[in-house]
Amino acid sequence: SGQYVADETPAQVLRKSLWLVAALCTPTVLFSASAEDTSLQVMLQGDNVAELRELVQGAGGVITHNLPIINAIGASVTARQLDQIRESPLILRLIDDLSMDMSEPLPPPDAARCSIGGALEASLGENTLNWNIYNLGEANGVMTRAEIIWPKALGAELQAVLGEHSLTLAPAVTASDGKWITTADVAKPGPNVTSTAALELTFPSAPRGTATSIAQSDFSIQLNFGDECEIKLIRGYPDYHADTYFPRVSGASELHQHGVTGRGVTVAVLDSGLWEHPALAKDTRGESRITGRYDAIEDRAGDTVTDASGHGTHMSSVIAHSEEVLTNGKHDGSYKGIAPDVRLVAVKAFNEEGQGDFLDIVRGIQWIVDQREALNIRVLNLSFAARPRWPYFQDPINQALMRAWDAGITIVAAAGNEGPDPMTIGSPGNLPYIITVGAYTDSWTLDTRNDDYIPDFSSRGPTPSGHIKPDLVAPGGHIAGLTEPGSTLTQKHPNYVISTGELVMTGTSQASALVSGIAALLLQLEPDLSPDDIKCKLMSSAEPAINRDGRLSYSPFQQGSGAVSATRAVTLGQSGCGNTGLNVLRDLSGDEHYEGPAIIDPDGLPTLPGLENMLATELTDDRPSTNLRWGVKAHIEREDGMPPSPKLPFNWFDIYVSEMKVIEELSNRGAADPAQ
Numbered sequence: 001s002g003q004y005v006a007d008e009t010p011a012q013v014l015r016k017s018l019w020l021v022a023a024l025c026t027p028t029v030l031f032s033a034s035a036e037d038t039s040l041q042v043m044l045q046g047d048n049v050a051e052l053r054e055l056v057q058g059a060g061g062v063i064t065h066n067l068p069i070i071n072a073i074g075a076s077v078t079a080r081q082l083d084q085i086r087e088s089p090l091i092l093r094l095i096d097d098l099s100m101d102m103s104e105p106l107p108p109p110d111a112a113r114c115s116i117g118g119a120l121e122a123s124l125g126e127n128t129l130n131w132n133i134y135n136l137g138e139a140n141g142v143m144t145r146a147e148i149i150w151p152k153a154l155g156a157e158l159q160a161v162l163g164e165h166s167l168t169l170a171p172a173v174t175a176s177d178g179k180w181i182t183t184a185d186v187a188k189p190g191p192n193v194t195s196t197a198a199l200e201l202t203f204p205s206a207p208r209g210t211a212t213s214i215a216q217s218d219f220s221i222q223l224n225f226g227d228e229c230e231i232k233l234i235r236g237y238p239d240y241h242a243d244t245y246f247p248r249v250s251g252a253s254e255l256h257q258h259g260v261t262g263r264g265v266t267v268a269v270l271d272s273g274l275w276e277h278p279a280l281a282k283d284t285r286g287e288s289r290i291t292g293r294y295d296a297i298e299d300r301a302g303d304t305v306t307d308a309s310g311h312g313t314h315m316s317s318v319i320a321h322s323e324e325v326l327t328n329g330k331h332d333g334s335y336k337g338i339a340p341d342v343r344l345v346a347v348k349a350f351n352e353e354g355q356g357d358f359l360d361i362v363r364g365i366q367w368i369v370d371q372r373e374a375l376n377i378r379v380l381n382l383s384f385a386a387r388p389r390w391p392y393f394q395d396p397i398n399q400a401l402m403r404a405w406d407a408g409i410t411i412v413a414a415a416g417n418e419g420p421d422p423m424t425i426g427s428p429g430n431l432p433y434i435i436t437v438g439a440y441t442d443s444w445t446l447d448t449r450n451d452d453y454i455p456d457f458s459s460r461g462p463t464p465s466g467h468i469k470p471d472l473v474a475p476g477g478h479i480a481g482l483t484e485p486g487s488t489l490t491q492k493h494p495n496y497v498i499s500t501g502e503l504v505m506t507g508t509s510q511a512s513a514l515v516s517g518i519a520a521l522l523l524q525l526e527p528d529l530s531p532d533d534i535k536c537k538l539m540s541s542a543e544p545a546i547n548r549d550g551r552l553s554y555s556p557f558q559q560g561s562g563a564v565s566a567t568r569a570v571t572l573g574q575s576g577c578g579n580t581g582l583n584v585l586r587d588l589s590g591d592e593h594y595e596g597p598a599i600i601d602p603d604g605l606p607t608l609p610g611l612e613n614m615l616a617t618e619l620t621d622d623r624p625s626t627n628l629r630w631g632v633k634a635h636i637e638r639e640d641g642m643p644p645s646p647k648l649p650f651n652w653f654d655i656y657v658s659e660m661k662v663i664e665e666l667s668n669r670g671a672a673d674p675a676q
Contacts, residue, residue: 037078037079037080038078038079039076039077039078040076040077040078040079040082040096041064041074041075041076041096041098041357041359042074042075042076042077042082042094042095042096042098043065043067043072043073043074043075043093043094043095043096043098043358043359043396044056044072044073044074044075044085044091044093044094045070045071045072045091045092045093045094045396046071046072046090046091046092046093047071047090047092048071048090049066049067049068049071049072049073051090052072052073052090052091053073055085055088055090055091056073056075056077056081056085059077059081059084059085060077060078060081061075061076061077061078061081061085062075062076062077063075064076064359065299065359065360065362065363067359067362067363067366067396067400068366069362069365069366069369069399069400069403070362070396070399070400070403072362072396074098074359074363082096095358095396098357098358098359114225114228114229114230114231115135115136115137115138115141115229116133116134116135116136116141116193116223116225116229116231117133117134117136117231117493117495118131118132118133118134118223118231118232118233118234118495119131119132119133119134119495120234120236120478120495120496120498120504121216121236121240121498121499122216122219122233122236123499124211124214124215124216125211126206126208126211127154127202127203127204127206127210127211128200128201128202128203129150129200129201129219130198130199130200130201131198131199131201131221131233132196132197132198132199132495133162133193133196133197133198133199133223133231134193134195134196134494134495135193135194135195135196136492136493136494136495141192141193141194141225142189142190142191142192142193142225142226143162143186143190143191143192143193143223143224143225144185144186144190144224144225144226145183145184145185145186145223145224146160146162146167146169146183146184146186146221146222146223146224147181147182147183147184147220147221147222148160148169148181148182148183148184148201148219148220148221148222149175149179149180149181149219149220149221150179150180150201150203150218150219151179151180151214151218151219152174152178152179152180153206153207153210153213153214154180154203154205154206154210154214155180155203155204155205155206155207156171156172156180156205157172157203157204157205158172158180158182158201158202158203159201159202159203159204160184160199160200160201160202161199161200162191162193162197162198162199162200162223163191163192163193163197163198164191165190165191167184167186167191168184168186168187169182169183169184170182170183170184179218179220193225196494199221199223215236215238216233216235216236217235217236217444219233220232220233221233234444234478235443235444235445236444237444237446240480240498240499240500240502241326241499241500242325242326242327242329243325243326243327243336244321244325244336244337244479244480244481244502245446245480246318246338246475246479246480246514247325247334247335247336247337247338248325248334248446249442249446249475250338250474250475250514250518250564250565250566251565251566251567251568252334252338252339252517252518252521252566253325253332253334253335254334254566254567255521255566255567255570256333256334256335256340257332257333257334260521260524260525260570261284261335261339261340261341261342261521261524262320262338262339262340262341262342262517262520262521262523262524263283263341263342263524264524264527265339265342265343265376265378265379265520265523265524265527266291266292266342266343266344266345266375266376266377266378266379267319267320267339267342267343267344267345267377267378267379267380267381267516267517267520268292268344268345268346268347268368268375268377268379268380268381268409269312269315269316269319269344269345269346269347269381269383269513269516270296270347270349270361270364270365270368270380270381270382271307271311271312271315271316271346271347271348271349271350271381271383271384272307272308272309272310272311272312272313272348272349272350272351272352272354273295273305273306273307273308273309273312273313273346273348274290274293274304274305274307274312274313274316274344274346274348275306275307275310275313275482275483275484275487276290276304277313277317277482277484279317279321279322279323279336279337279482280313280316280317280320280321280322280344280482282322283320283322283340283341283342284322284324284335284340284341285341289320289341289342289343289344290343290344290345290346291343291344291345291375292345292346292347292371292375292377293305293345293346293347294345294346294347294348294364294367294368294371295348296347296348296349296360296361296363296364296367297348297349297351297356297360299363301367305346305347305348306348307348307484307487308351308352308487308488309350309351309352309353309354309487309488309489310483310484310487310488310489310490310503311350311354311383311489311509312346312348312350313481313482313483313484313487314481314482314483314489314503314505314509314510314513315381315383315481315509315510315513316344316346316482316513317336317337317481317482317483317502318337318338318479318481318510318513318514318517319337319338319339319342319344319381319513319514319516319517319520320337320338320339320340320341320342320344320517321335321336321337321340321481321482322335322336322337322340322341323335323336323340324336337517338513338514338516338517338518338520338521338566339517339518339520339521339524342379342517342520343375343376345368345371345375345377347364347367347368348364349361349363349364350384352487352488353488354384354488356384358396358397361397361400362396362397362400365380365397365400365401365403365404366400368380368404368409369400369403369404369407369409372404372407372408372409377409378408378409378410378519378520378523379409379410379411379412379516379519379520379523380401380404380409380410380411380412380516381412381512381513381516382401382411382412382413382414382428382434382512383413383414383508383509383510383512383513384413384414384426384509385413385414385415385416385417385418385425385426385427385428385429385459385508386426386427387418387426387427388425388426388427388430388463388464389427391464391465391593392427392430392431392432392463392464392465392467392593393587393590393593395427395428395430395431397427397428398427398428398430398431399588401428401431401433401434402431402433402584402587402588403588405433405434405531405584406584406585406588408530408531409531410435410519410523410531410534410535411428411433411434411435411531412434412435412437412512412513412515412516412519413428413429413431413434413435413436413437413512414426414429414436414437414507414508414509414511414512415429415436415437415438415439415458415459415469415470415508415511415512416429416459416508417457417458417459417507417508417509418457418459419455419456419457419458419459419460420456420457420458420460420622421460422460422461422462422557422605422606423460423461423462423463423464423606424459424460425459425460425461425462425463425469425470426459429459429469429470430463430464430465430467430469432463432465432467432469432579432582432594432596433531433579433582433584434535435471435472435515435519435534435535435538436469436470436471436512436560437470437471437472437473437474437476437508437511437512437514437515437564438454438458438459438460438470438472438473438474438476438508438511438558438559438560439454439455439457439458439473439474439475439476439477439506439507439508439510439511440452440453440454440455440458440473440474440475440476440477440511440559440563441453441454441455441475441476441477441478441506442475442477443477443624444478449629449630449634450624450626450628450629450630450634451624451625452563452624452630453620453622453623453624453625453628454473454545454554454558454559454620455477455506455622456622457506457507457508458470458473458476458508458511458558459508460555460557460558461556461557461558461598461606462557462596462598462606463596465593465594465595465596466595466596466597466598466599466606467594467595467596467597467598468556468557468560468596468597468598468608469557469560470508470558470559470560471535471538471539471560471561472515472538472539472542472559472560472561472562472563472564473511473542473558473559473560473562473563473564474511474512474514474515474563474564475510475511475514476506476507476508476509476510476511476514477506478504478505478506479504479505479506479510479514480498480500480502480503480504481502481503481504481505481510482502482503483502483503485501489503489505490503493505514564515538515564518538518564518566518569519534519538521566521570522534522537522538522569522570522573525570529575530578531578532578532579533575533576533578534578535578535579536573536574536575536576536577536578537569537573537574537575538561538564538569538573539560539561539577539578540561540572540573540574540577541565541568541569541571541572541573541574542560542561542562542563542564542565542568543562543563543565543568543630543631543632543634544559544561544562544563544630544631544632545559545562545563545620545628545629545630546628546629546630546631546632546635546652547616547618547620547627547628548627548638548640548641548642549616549642549644549645550635550641550642550644550645550648550650550652551614551615551616551617551645551648552614552615552616553616553619553620553625553627553628554619554620555611555615556608556611557598557606562630562631563630563631565631571662571663571666572659572662572663581594582594597609610649613645613647613648613649614648614649614650632652632655632656632659633656633659633660635652636652636653636656
């Protein structure tokens with residue numbers, strides 16, 4: 001990273017052009033005479049908070065927020081009072097548009113195009129399969145076509161009913177994979193899903209006992225509604241009652257089995273509140289572990305912070321779910337959350353619709369910093385993102401977060417769900433100091449990583465100031481977590497509520513919560529790690545997606561340093577490489593601000609110096625690819641590799657040898673001293 005200098009670099013031109021667009025898109029607030037007495041919420045910054053208070057109160061305004069962490073106050077004033085104070089030299093900055101939206105966009109398919117959704121789980125009986133279909137909007141719910149594929153062992157005979165409408169199926173034939181396949185082109189008028197209907201499949205000739213060896217992943221069902229709406233039965237995981245699976249995918253399960261569960265570390269979750277389900281209120285020993293509660297909207301500490309949205313509870317569940325994982329019906333030593341023994345601090349700053357404002361968010365951050373020592377808060381999870389409105393160092397939330405980072409709190413934020421276009425990283429994820437997380441999906445397969453990919457929704461860098469973001473990617477597809485029944489998310493997405501009662505959601509929110517949990521695991525092992533050290537360990541041990549020819553499958557603006565790995569962070573993670581060249585205190589004082597390495601190519605697109613020699617010429621799409629492998633080890637050991645390009649700036653083989661040497665040394669040390 002470089003400092004901002006007088007001569008404009010391409011990155012500065014890039015940054016300036018984006019802020020011009022943002023300025024043109026930001027509405028100017030105008031007041032009519034009839035609105036002069038309407039109450040307005042504003043934020044004022046200055047050198048002296050006490051003088052700002054006197055200024056507002058002298059004009060008849062009401063102080064609503066005290067925010068010394070950024071030398072600011074929040075106030076309720078009328079338009080007339082605002083005109084009276086706005087020219088005061090005491091005010092260095094005034095913001096009168098304070099809203100922020102962290103609500104989750106609907107996972108694909110887009111509800112604006114297709115409001116029909118299928119449940120994530122189908123119910124399998126002795127010779128039946130039932131799949132619930134939901135109409136989540138007001139679009140046409142009339143089915144026009146069906147294609148059904150099922151295991152050979154169930155026999156060729158199939159009866160299908162949607163709601164009360166029996167489907168006329170073509171005779172079953174053998175598909176390319178040896179299974180049975182049939183289709184139904186439905187005559188008009190077809191079955192109409194107005195709210196909820198069940199697709200019921202019956203296999204009359206299935207031998208008794210066959211169902212015990214068949215899983216949802218053995219079926220393929222595709223239903224078409226109208227001209228543009230298509231839904232498919234997903235593969236699904238084997239058993240959500242036994243496992244949530246993302247701890248296994250991320251490597252956290254293996255650490256659990258060695259006693260690394262986040263015990264002794266406190267994680268604050270600034271979100272929409274917390275439903276105190278037993279698996280969140282208590283750790284794996286059954287001990288209470290919610291040590292702090294603060295409602296930043298009401299400025300009230302100590303009371304339960306209810307979660308009408310469900311979002312905050314879902315994030316807390318990803319981090320800390322303390323129920324046991326079962327393998328063959330027995331506890332295997334791992335748990336359903338990433339760090340099941342962390343202490344939790346719940347801070348509420350968003351309402352039931354995922355709406356908040358800057359004042360409440362900053363007040364929540366300030367409370368966390370104020371309580372850092374008393375509650376031993378080491379990690380702060382921020383699973384939200386909004387379009388950046390200012391340079392990173394002028395954003396009030398980012399200013400507060402820089403104070404928190406300097407105070408020793410490791411901060412993890414979502415990249416945002418606004419991809420695939422470049423420069424879609426949200427705020428506060430655009431803050432260069434913190435750990436910003438994008439998402440990848442495992443394609444519902446646990447036995448291979450070769451089909452893992454970064455979906456289009458995961459936001460891309462660079463940031464407006466030219467920094468590479470996200471810093472890394474983490475599992476963010478179909479993540480199961482606790483959410484209170486009746487909360488907003490469960491009402492909006494009934495098809496994502498599974499048989500355990502948990503909600504399955506997709507997004508960088510879930511990915512960032514997962515990384516917050518891994519940060520807690522690292523801090524249990526090494527309590528003296530600084531936030532910069534945690535960032536360094538996570539990024540230096542992440543596994544990049546690499547194509548057969550040795551080039552990166554995804555740009556650093558998509559994958560950052562690669563996919564997070566809890567086990568690699570412990571064994572191979574380095575220290576001393578986090579935020580080199582940056583100085584948070586000089587940034588806060590205004591002495592220096594920093595730009596990243598991004599530049600503009602001749603086509604006006606963001607790039608990096610030398611990226612053309614690093615990045616694959618055939619970019620990976622929003623689907624699995626047989627070309628990529630995740631991590632240097634998998635790349636070097638693949639059987640279909642190619643000679644590396646002479647211009648390739650990476651020597652993957654040398655990195656492979658170096659990592660294997662470290663692992664061997666650790667193994668030998670462990671053999672010599674089993675207590676280590």
